Amino acid sequence: MVWSPHRPWWERYQPVSYKLISRSGSEQEFADMVERCNKVGVRIFVDAVINHMTGDSGIGVGIADSTFNTYEQSYPAVPYSIHDFNSKEKCGTQSGNIENYNNVNEVRNCRLVSLLDLDQSKSWVKDRIRDYLNHLIRLGVAGFRVDASKHMWPDELKAIVESLNDLPETHFGAGQRAFVFTEVIDMGGEPITKYEYTGIGRVTEFLYGMKLGEVFRRWNNQKLEYLQFFGESWGMLPSGYAWTFVDNHDNQRKHGGGGDMVLTFWEPRVYKMANAFMLAWPYGYTKVMSSYYWYPREDTDVGPPADSYGNTNTVPINDDGSCGGNWACEHRWRQIRNMVAFRNLVHGTAVENWWGRGDQIAFSRGRKGFLAINNDYSQTMSGEFYTGLPEGFYCDCISGDMLGSGDNAYCTGQTLSVNSMGRTHINIRSDSENPMIAIHVDYKL
Numbered sequence: 398m399v400w401s402p403h404r405p406w407w408e409r410y411q412p413v414s415y416k417l418i419s420r421s422g423s424e425q426e427f428a429d430m431v432e433r434c435n436k437v438g439v440r441i442f443v444d445a446v447i448n449h450m451t452g453d454s455g456i457g458v459g460i461a462d463s464t465f466n467t468y469e470q471s472y473p474a475v476p477y478s479i480h481d482f483n484s485k486e487k488c489g490t491q492s493g494n495i496e497n498y499n500n501v502n503e504v505r506n507c508r509l510v511s512l513l514d515l516d517q518s519k520s521w522v523k524d525r526i527r528d529y530l531n532h533l534i535r536l537g538v539a540g541f542r543v544d545a546s547k548h549m550w551p552d553e554l555k556a557i558v559e560s561l562n563d564l565p566e567t568h569f570g571a572g573q574r575a576f577v578f579t580e581v582i583d584m585g586g587e588p589i590t591k592y593e594y595t596g597i598g599r600v601t602e603f604l605y606g607m608k609l610g611e612v613f614r615r616w617n618n619q620k621l622e623y624l625q626f627f628g629e630s631w632g633m634l635p636s637g638y639a640w641t642f643v644d645n646h647d648n649q650r651k652h653g654g655g656g657d658m659v660l661t662f663w664e665p666r667v668y669k670m671a672n673a674f675m676l677a678w679p680y681g682y683t684k685v686m687s688s689y690y691w692y693p694r695e696d697t698d699v700g701p702p703a704d705s706y707g708n709t710n711t712v713p714i715n716d717d718g719s720c721g722g723n724w725a726c727e728h729r730w731r732q733i734r735n736m737v738a739f740r741n742l743v744h745g746t747a748v749e750n751w752w753g754r755g756d757q758i759a760f761s762r763g764r765k766g767f768l769a770i771n772n773d774y775s776q777t778m779s780g781e782f783y784t785g786l787p788e789g790f791y792c793d794c795i796s797g798d799m800l801g802s803g804d805n806a807y808c809t810g811q812t813l814s815v816n817s818m819g820r821t822h823i824n825i826r827s828d829s830e831n832p833m834i835a836i837h838v839d840y841k842l
């Protein structure tokens with residue numbers, strides 16, 4: 398546990414053992430959550446920290462009461478000893494830490510911010526990691542985000558992933574493999590690239606959130622209309638390898654890459670627009686961030702809402718479905734939640750009817766969905782737009798939800814009428830609270 402600063406969020410990135418006990422609860426509680434989620438079709442992916450153990454802080458104890466000693470490099474609860482870590486000789490820097498990101502050997506064999514660096518070329522280490530991940534697979538998780546993948550050799554990581562058991566047949570059917578996402582921060586300009594990891598699974602595409610932030614902020618003369626070919630031609634991974642997100646737990650608080658360009662829940666209006674675009678756009682495997690508010694906002698260490706000891710609070714749900722207790726729960730914001738449904742629905746269809754004028758864009762996805770966004774600061778977006786959708790009345794899933802069913806279905810937001818030509822009239826004011834419209838065939842009244 399880290400007490401200075403007081404139980405920071407990043408304490409989780411310093412494992413002491415592979416026991417499934419954390420500030421969020423016990424193994425039993427975790428297993429129960431996974432079980433309940435699987436039952437309702439929600440898959441769980443674990444953020445696996447397997448590049449390193451704790452920082453070089455001396456003697457300490459983890460949240461599950463396991464001890465460690467970084468002078469001796471020992472973690473008896475795994476157990477790991479000095480033989481399981483990359484030596485100073487193998488690393489090659491004076492400090493034993495990563496100093497130069499242009500040196501590939503250093504990035505992978507030295508300590509990342511002083512975190513004791515495991516040697517994944519050792520079969521003992523590979524086996525302990527494999528056992529840990531297999532344990533999680535047995536509990537029903539669907540896959541992993543592999544933390545700090547850039548700091549591990551791709552062939553060694555690949556060997557670990559390939560040694561894993563199939564997912565349990567009871568939950569996933571026969572012969573299914575864990576879905577792996579590797580976290581590789583590649584902004585260009587370093588010798589280690591995201592392309593080295595595509596043989597393992599999906600890879601984080603950090604350029605995505607940065608570029609999207611730049612466009613929606615309209616920095617460097619960017620405009621929404623330039624998004625027409627947003628994807629590989631922007632220097633990003635081929636769509637089938639990319640793992641995309643507007644922001645993540647690091648860059649929303651200025652850790653990791655992305656800087657000031659990245660959009661977060663602190664700027665909700667434009668954040669919802671960027672998420673709506675991401676979810677409507679057929680590039681990558683998308684991730685929606687879900688956060689908590691922290692204060693002061695400049696403090697980059699503050700942990701989740703917790704009791705005074707640091708145990709994470711449960712999340713209270715308000716009557717309107719939003720979260721209380723300082724949980725932001727972006728995934729429950731109507732505009733984002735409904736766009737997730739939009740994405741699932743239009744999967745497999747192409748972008749059609751692209752229309753772009755400066756900071757106003759509109760496009761359809763096959764004959765299933767249509768999105769229009771007005772990010773202009775003064776001009777209303779209005780006119781007849783071709784939606785590609787069948788004739789009828791549609792409930793805009795940005796301004797409302799469609800409730801009830803059949804003849805009793807009604808829309809809590811604005812209703813749009815699509816004529817027999819597939820055209821609809823839209824009018825989005827530039828100062829609207831949600832300057833977007835999204836309709837799809839599941840929201841046909």
Ligand code: LAG
Binds near residue numbers: 409411451511647653
């Ligand atoms: C990651 N990806 O590669 C995580 O996304 C990122 O959140 C993790 O860093 C990092 N790798 C290591 O797993 C986080 C914080 C760091 C923090 C680290 C270890 O961003 O700030 O380092 O977790 O807890 C902290 C201090 C350092 C200190 C270190 C060791 O900030 O100054 O050297 O702990 O004591």
Ligand code: CA
Binds near residue numbers: 504507514
């Ligand atoms: Ca390493």
